[in-house]
Amino acid sequence: MLSPFCEVHIYEKGKTAGRKFLVAGNGGFNITNSATGNDLLNKFSPNGFLRYAISSFDSDATRNWLLQMGIPTYVGSSGRVFPEIGIKPIEVLQKIKEKLIQQNVRFHYEQEFVSFNSENNPVFKNNEIEIAMKADFYIFVLGGASWSVTGSNDLWRNEFDKIGVKTIPFQSSNCGINVEWTEDFKSKYAGTPLKNISISINDFTIKGEALITHYGLEGNAVYPIIAEVRKMISKNVEPIIHIDFKPTNSIVQLKNKIAGETIPTKNYKTVFNLNEVQLALIKQFTSKEIFIQPESFISSIKNLSIPVSSLRPIEESISTVGGIALEELNENFSLKKFPNIIVIGEMLDWDAPTGGYLLQGCFSTAYYAATSILNSLKNGE
Ligand SMILES: Cc1cc2nc3c(=O)[nH]c(=O)nc-3n(C[C@H](O)[C@H](O)[C@H](O)COP(=O)(O)OP(=O)(O)OC[C@H]3O[C@@H](n4cnc5c(N)ncnc54)[C@H](O)[C@@H]3O)c2cc1C
Structure with missing residues (x-):
């Protein structure tokens, strides 16, 4: 959703992006939940942590956003929201990627974030070559620690610990x-x-x-x-x-x-x-x-x-808790110590049950962080 005046690059360590999204798709694909207002907010813990993010981009916003991309949704049992029957997870992912590419977002694959350099810029490795990136803002969305086949693991925690950002060991959530x-x-x-x-x-x-x-x-x-x-x-x-x-x-x-x-x-x-x-x-x-x-x-x-x-072990959990400690964050998910580094999605230490809330939490944190970057650019900060 960042406007065309921002140059946005996505660096992904895998050969393709959104693999856990596809796994979620194959396992039921609750893309959000029809709950709104406090009913939605109260599903997330710690209590109230996502209040601004959820109120800026709630489940109705997710459904409208998907609809605008040609993905109608419907409400199933327990308020779970699914893409209309017949729409495959890969089509939803493809539409999202197409929308980003239309907005000049560029994807770079097989680029693994490996460390921060001495200026606290992220360093990416590709084919054994390590290069530090320089940008006005860095948004990290490295995920939790389950289903490592989709690309998520907790190796990045060590790198945040090294720059003095507290992280919490991952544990299983939404598991057997x-x-x-x-x-x-x-x-x-x-x-x-x-x-x-x-x-x-x-x-x-x-x-x-x-x-x-x-x-x-x-x-x-x-x-x-x-x-x-x-x-x-x-x-x-x-x-x-x-x-x-x-x-x-x-x-x-x-x-x-x-x-x-x-x-x-x-x-x-x-x-x-x-x-x-x-x-x-x-x-x-x-x-x-x-x-x-x-x-x-x-x-x-x-x-x-x-x-x-x-x-059950972390590896087979639907989601994990742990990751970046919430006390390290400003209200817009930027790090207190490094306000141009923003962290969103499951890599933050929040929790929610299954039923569409996990993806909703990821969408809401992403929207809120992106909006806050745009606002600060508009205000010339
Ligand atoms: C089996 C299963 C079923 C699920 N079903 C649902 C559901 O129906 N509804 C729902 O709401 N949620 C569901 N979820 C949870 C949901 O998929 C996740 O919460 C969500 O995908 C987290 O999004 P994320 O962007 O934070 O992280 P991820 O989707 O994990 O994305 C993180 C990305 O970062 C990349 N990455 C990691 N480390 C590095 C690095 N060092 N350098 C570069 N790139 C890196 C990874 O390759 C990956 O592409 C399910 C999860 C699983 C496992």
């Missing part, structure tokens, strides 16, 4: 959790979804779906609890999640189904309308004494406690 299943459970049920459940941890509850995998659980009811799990692991407290298999039934409603009678466990499936995997999961994390008593079994249906052993 490891749970110690028995071999038998794993072999029978890996790949089976748990639908219409809610998962709680501490005071936080989320409804949705989880997929049983060979290592544990993942899915849209798992990603939002990751921040709490991470917090507990960092305090050396074992995280315990609680699954409610019947979030629309109260305990009283479930008790009414048995009307105080002692029913055999073989009838649980029919009486409580549970499927085989739900029953097997409850059995795995409930003692025999509790399991055979229908009244206490109901407490397991409503509140099954499952210990989490760890988070």
Whole structure:
């Protein structure tokens, strides 16, 4: 969106740009979310950090911007916004690149940022030759640390640390959790979804779906609890999640189904309308004494406690937290120590759940930073 009077060059270390965007495209492609105002803002943490960026370029702005490029969008389940059916991720990426090229933005591939020189200008390496760049402003968008095949890794952190800009080690966010299943459970049920459940941890509850995998659980009811799990692991407290298999039934409603009678466990499936995997999961994390008593079994249906052993590795996470420490930033994402260096996107230490918020956060930070550069150029700063 920078105007033609700026000469803009994009340096990318890969042979092509936007590989994680394409991976996101293949995995569901929530390009933003229909939430607006505070509903949108509250999805990002730390609380309020992106308030100016989001209010300057929100989800409606993203949809309008895409529409202007010939990419209509629609709102799907849970407010997720997708490009209209039939539009492939590569077409969206191509349109964005075409728009940039029309605006005289130039792409330079196989140019890896490797360090800052003694004047704090970025140095890029191509074919073993290192050259320092000189520009009025540098915008860094180096990404988080997951899915290294797309080009993102955390090697750049060291270079920022060297110039005195604090960075925070990356950790997994929006990832699966490891749970110690028995071999038998794993072999029978890996790949089976748990639908219409809610998962709680501490005071936080989320409804949705989880997929049983060979290592544990993942899915849209798992990603939002990751921040709490991470917090507990960092305090050396074992995280315990609680699954409610019947979030629309109260305990009283479930008790009414048995009307105080002692029913055999073989009838649980029919009486409580549970499927085989739900029953097997409850059995795995409930003692025999509790399991055979229908009244206490109901407490397991409503509140099954499952210990989490760890988070899935960074490499396979949808997103990461960590990167540039937020206290290093001015409000427009420029560095306090080097105001002509701007850092945006996932390389900053913010977090958001899946559902289109991650890309929206990247678009909003990019727009806000670019606008602030334009304003400072107009004002002759
Ligand atoms: C499987 C998966 C599914 C996802 N699905 C969604 C989704 O549906 N909706 C959503 O909102 N988000 C989704 N995301 C998250 C989203 O894709 C990312 O948050 C977003 O791409 C981050 O954008 P970015 O520009 O900050 O970083 P990136 O997209 O990672 O881009 C960083 C770029 O910097 C380049 N680079 C890195 N280091 C250097 C260097 N030293 N020199 C030069 N270039 C360098 C990389 O090659 C890369 O091209 C998904 C992510 C994954 C992995």
